[in-house]
Amino acid sequence: MTQPPTATLPVQQRAWDTRLLILEAAVACLAEEGYAAATISRVQGRSGVSRGSILHQFPSRDDLLIAAVQHLATARTADLDGQPERTVGDVDASIEALWETLHGPLFAATLELWVAAKNSPALAAALAPPEHDLGRVIRAAIADMFGPDLAAHERFADLTSLLLTSMRGVALTYTFEPRDHRLDPNLEVWKRLARAYLA
Template sequence: MGVVTPPTAKAPKQDRSRATRQRLLEAAVACLAEVGWAGSTVTVVAERAGVSRGAAQHHFPTREDLFTAAVEYVAEERSQALRELPSQDRAAVVAALVDLYTGPLFRAALHLWVAASNEEQLRPRVTELEAKVGRETHRIAVRLLNADESRPGVRETVQGLLDMARGLGLANLLTDDAARRKRVVAQWAALVEDALG
């Protein structure tokens, strides 16, 4: 590939293909967050993205392919944004980490997790994806918090903080929990600050 076709002729086509793929992935996350797994099909997402069903299936042969790729893509975008955060105090870092779990990405991921718990076809892929995203988020959190994991308890402090963030995301699912969350985050940022030294 790419040996015969001159690169100049190929690049625009690749760009279009990449743009289509990206539109599909973004539409899939939005769809999953809004209507849940039962209502999220390749057809619905293709329509939403303004892409033909055939083109959508060219990129993502199955429903499982599309939605796991979508959650992975948006998680990777969010990780990238976190990695680029300027250095800041720990309270701000804790707030930024919690923010990961209160938007449409978390809602979409939650729908996918819960569906995977009952669907054998989805389960291994989502389990793998969750582990991958979890490891990456932990790694970023350790760096942003400037946490020294060689000290006893530090690793578990950071893990518990991310578990708390996930729980706060769940508490935000049916109601706007922002006011309560802000107070909880402020208090636990202080406790984490003490624990990390």
């Protein structure tokens, strides 16, 4: 006799919970210890999940690490999506919220993969398509954050590209010179620039 669909839900939920444990452990490894140290064994130790369970979902180390960064990127994009209530139409608040997304485990973990991809054609090939997809999602989230009126400005796309590249460049310096990013003098420059662009 076939069991009703609801009987499988606990198993599905456990599988999903296990996947989240694995991905969060992988992100922590990347962000805190770097790409070289983010091995299947290290992720297994952090997550408490068996090696077999990890390899069942992620056949290779790079598959796991890319999925981990995408997982956290999705979470950070969701954070961006939640910003409009307090940032729509407010250029300064939008700039601050965007800058905030470049500090924490997502940027650190993503940076580790970007650098590793330079010397790994297979990793670069696997990483490029999801990075391009994520870039589109992030730009859409930024437009939502600024609000429809500002996002409709003819120079908004140029401003978004300029802000993202500039902020990423400055955020890189925090990897070797930790400090309070909320006090970065570039914040005021970005705000003035954005206000001028969208005037």
